[in-house]
Amino acid sequence: METKQSPEVAASPGEQASPTQETSLVRLAFLTLLAGAVSGLVAALFRLLLQQAGELRGQLISLAHGIPLAGFFAVVGVSATLALVAAWLVRRFSPHAAGSGIPHVEAVLQGAISPARPVLGIVKFVGGLLALGSGLVLGREGPSVQMGAAISYWIARLFGCRWADCRVLLAAGAGAGLATAFNAPIAGAVFVLEELVQRFEHRIAVAALGASASAITVARLILGNEPDFQVAAFPQPDIASWPLFLLLGGIAGVAAVAYNRSILGALAIADRSAAWLPVEARAALIGALIGVTAWFAPGLVGGGDTITQSILSGDAALAVMPVIFLLRFALGAVSYAAGTPGGLFAPLLVLGTQIGFLFGAACGGIPFVTLPPEAFAVIGMAAFFAGVVRAPLTGIVLVAEMTGSSNLLLPTIFASFAALLVAALLRDNPIYDALRERTTRLEARIRTISGTS
Template identity: 30%
Template sequence: MALLVGAGVGLGSIAFRRLIEMFTRLFSGHADYAAAGGAANGHLSWFGPYFVLLAPVVGGLLYGPLVDRYAKEARGHGVPEVMLAVAQRGGRIDPRVSVVKALASALCIGSGGSVGREGPIVQIGSALGSTVGQLARTTEHRMRLLVACGAAGGIAAIFNAPLAGVFFAMELILRDFTVEAFGAVVLSGVTAGLIGRAAFGNTAFLTLAPLHVDHIAQFPLFALLGITAGAVGVGFTRVLYLVEDVCDWAWRGPEWLRPAAGGLLLGALLLVLPEMYGVGHSVLEKAVGGGYLPAFLLLLLVGKILATSLTIGIGGSGGVFAPSLFIGAMLGSAYGDVAHRLLPGTAGSTGAYALVGMGAVFAGASRAPITAAVILFELTGEYTIILPLMLAVVLATLTGRLLSRDTIYTLKLRRRGIDITTPPPRFGGRSVAAVMENAPDPLPASTELTEAAERLNLPGRGVPLPVVGSSGRFLGVVDASQVARALAEETGDGLEPPPTVGQIAAPTASVTADMPLSAAVPVLVSARGTPVPVLDPGRHRLVGWLTPHAALRALGVPASA
């Protein structure tokens, strides 16, 4: 089955890359618009470079409804969903994810989304592995292994980096090293890698002039770069989720339209910095080769952080691994250029700092030092910088751990109340629907505050009440303190309509009825004793209420405990 998954992912990676190339040419008129320097679209030459204002909008109109209708898991960078499936869902992933993720990510990247290919191919491969396991009715342990096989095969094929694929799957997806797992993952990675090489050739991701580290005095410079890169990796993580929060706060329309509306902002950024279009491989290679001045390199660094964060924030689909390499290359190139100017006889070549920066920023963001070191060696074929690379990667990892509890992948889950680093309690495979209780009668959004106060003051009503819109869509909850505050602040003159609960309803953490109870308990714990709303799988309508007593009963603990 590992061989079958590897072969399937290898063929899938070919189709995925061809889709990206096709959509990039369709939307921009170029094979790599980031290298075209703001040129006009060959299909719409009369529009000049301003076509980039509309390309992300059109792309969003295509992939937004696709993701919203068929596979919401395909939104974002994908790897956290795979990690969650392995850690708490027995490796089960909806088979539709592989097809929807491929189309949505190819459309997003092709229309200008500043994200990478690795997140999508990991999710595509993992979904394929899970599908094979489900069809064969394997145990959960084998299912998790097949998911990891799919992830390893995806990285191996898309980057021509079989070793990196193996360690990515072991270090980030399985988070465990066993002989059985290593053997299965290697089989899948080698199979996918061979198919990828047959299609794309046996060439390194970056083609560089030979690099050397000739002076022992350079190692303190690499150490300082590692510490700086670790901080930049954490900064990238925080900006990414800050922009996502701002987009969540600002957008009030239907989710399927969000990528198109946000595409206007992304298009404006691409008009100013066309180097941010798509993956940006050619720009990265030019920076490593010393083709830009330090000030412009720092501008590209900041631009990539903003462009990637905006692409993900508006609901785009793509990975954050390649952007972290891009950011690291810009940081390392600028750092190396300045070091060379200050210490011309000691600092050495700028390219070495660029490569070390790539691995160090990824390590600081992901806390995966083995993957970072191995993948940079495979992507470049440069063994001469392995010692400074290992030094910088370790220091970047330690810096990232000091500055942040979570990685760029686990933070997305923790923000949803899920901690995959803690073994979940055993609930016998039961879902939330099996133990949830009836929800209290919801308040319509048009309910006046005085009426809501009366409902909340009823005997036994010590918990919040759900609020729903006119169409029945869940809007949030209100509690007695919120209503009391709003009534106290009311200074109306009688001419304006009285305030309603829909105006003060607060969004809250929620779970879905089909979610495994083991995955829902961390959300319940983070609510600190307050019941958690249970929504339908589409997260639109309220279907129940998950209480601490319900979870305790599922564990066989008496409610009195």
Template identity: 30%
Template sequence: MKSKAEQAIERISEIRYPLILQGCCIGVLTGIVVSFFRRILIAAESLRDSVLREAAGGAAESAGTSGVPGMQSPGTAMMQHPRMAVLLLIVLAGCFLGTWLCVRLVPLCAGSGIPQVAGELKGRVFQPWWKVIPAKIIGGTLAIGAGLSLGREGPSIQLGAMVGKGFSSLIDRLATEEKLLMTCGAAAGLSCAFSAPLAGAVFALEGLHKNFSTDVLLGSMAASIASDFVAFYVFGLTPVFDLSIRQALPLSLYWTLAVLGVLLGFFGMIYGKCIAFTQDLYDLIPSKAGRLAVPFLLLIPLGLWYPMAMGGGYRLVTQVADEKFVLSALALLLMMKFCYSILSFSAGAPGGIFMPLLVIGGIAGGLYFTAVTQILDIPQYYIDNFVIYGMVGYFAGIVRSPVTGVILITEMVGDFTNFLALSVVALIAYITADLLGSVPIYQQLLERMLRKDPDCGMTDQLRRNKVLLESDVYISSIMDGRRLKEMKLPRGCLVVSVLRGPEELVPGGDTELKGGDRLTVLCNQGRMDEADRILKKMCRTERIR
């Protein structure tokens, strides 16, 4: 009988077309799960909006928690109807209790879910998919539906990855194949959450694997497209942000994009530091219930007097683009949304920061445009452009996946005329955040999670599972022109294949590597992260001559 290592090497060489087929299956399943999640969230948020409108005494047309200006404060109406206030407090307490139970029983359902997926792909985390899926759906619905400033996109990525893992378990795949199927599921989850199939596939490469692989790309694309078909069937073809962008920004105004990119990169660095600082403060509270109670209690004053800061804030973007806020109101909205999003996420509730940070970026872009128009004579219809520039720049500065950001915003808006401008802002924001020493937010969150719990569900048996890693040898990298034995991989790791163009070499210690080679490394799952760091340093870092 062949060992698992031999099976892994044999199967990975023939995995491309089976992975595409399996990716399609995972995409459909993920589309069903995530569409269900989206549906119940829409229902919960619609109910919350209706309750706040009712509490406001049937004020003039408004969007409830979306915060269309002009909605009267529900505070006075609540004081006049104490029974309604008591009922809402009971519902809020129920949402808090349900969220706390989910986090207590399944700790890995807390937070965004993207760090957990990235950790499992690195061999550092084990998630029981049969527990995470229901806990994430229930906990996320209660937390986001209650009004916490969280998004559904991170949870959708985790749900998709867990669907992929469950599918892998049912068809009895090996550890390497399981990780590929999890990646397909994660891509499908993002695709269904945003109706953005290309962004889902690119995120799988740029945000999770951080290394180009044709197999991962094809499998992720198949899963993303299949998932998007389901989303189109359920939600239709309307873009997530239905903005009326009239034309591209003229080149004469591109200097304003450079300034905006620098500001957003700096703002993104501040966001990461605020998340870390707030999490440190929350750690002073000994119980999970106490930490979760903070954002839930803040819902009371926010719901009564400033409901615009509640929820994911999807419709805030279009309202800013429709010029429904003056400069001072935009500044207040930005501050409130920024603070409450950080307080909601840092408490550990099941929900993501993907959408809140896009909304904050959109508000920042609108604020920047409104301030610039006080000085320059720029047509007002360009505010739509600057809203999406703010979104992509803030995303690139925090998540540090600029290509994903540009493609995601383009697909979400359904307009390609601003592709160049989006790329400029994303690049400048990325460089600014990098020069300021900012750590990508999901890497920061994963490192913090592993510091608090180094095992994260991993056992010695799981660590001994054999997996395959792939890495390109970059031209001018340290290993370009050097012998394989100079790489010094961790003990128990073995290079089993060197692909040079169409030719596959049988590697030995004296094999000389060349730029463009593709290595396949066999190692224990527990050594994956360490081996990948060495591969990145030796094969994907340019040599200083």
């Protein structure tokens, strides 16, 4: 990342910033704290309601098993209906609410498209609840990031900010959304600089830190202070294990490239079928597939936090983990093509955890390996994130905050390095770069339709 100081706050050598500039920065800091607090409140409520939706889905499936045939069709029908309604809301009111939302935020920050109307946040909230509540294998962070960005932008507009300050607040609000989604304030700020703007800007850095801090302060009043995952303390790895971390990272990098291509492939198939299969029908079919899966294995649908926690706690069944990995891998790509709100982070963290655990279990017989498979699962989580998103610092910090495993930082760095290297050698584009191109094409189609209507 290159260092760039904003011209609005920079002063020539030997000069002090003018009082106007200082006042502007103080005002921006105040708005940052306000925007972060509101974004954190909305994202925390979204996360809380998602938890309740997951519980309701589990209760429905449990009750439905009491009346097998009718219950089966009820579970499949509810899942299909929720996905259909979510897709309809997106198509009817805010097309940019489909998918993660992070590519849309990046495109706005780069000036490629205009900020969305306030209705986007509403569609993202309601549609996200419906889509993730149906069991689609999607993450909560995408909606949280896009809602945080939208909320912060409109707060900036409400206070009459210039575009330069609107842009800063929009980026900071997006980071606040990510911070709240995973209870990871530092990762939220790092994500803004590493992924969203991809360079260091002092004003954005100040705003990102302030927004993430205020968002987490509000969110923890609702969600509590505990890390997302409870992980046992791990011993320090033997230095002889270093080559194994590089190997794990290489494997994660290959898997990440395959995952990215599967997502883009599923989207390409969805695009080709759009002429004869309406998006609502496609979402309903995918929702029905998720409903069938949920009937037989309720724990395998949704974002996957329970799967990750069971692996990190050592409670997962090793024998069936490869099957679960392949199933989640496929369902993640298919779910993203449903045209509903939902992110990529949470599902890919599950896959990374499984890759690491399986690798650690395979290394169990090596004499100098002192780490249990659960520790390799933590490392694999960060390495797979780095390979998919190409934001290694965000991944490393995010996993450290979510698990509290700071003593695994060095092995995680080695593995993330290898994952990045392999992905680059395989000439695979970062997933959000490809998705951002789709976002700009969608904007062009929207403008064309608006201009001819």
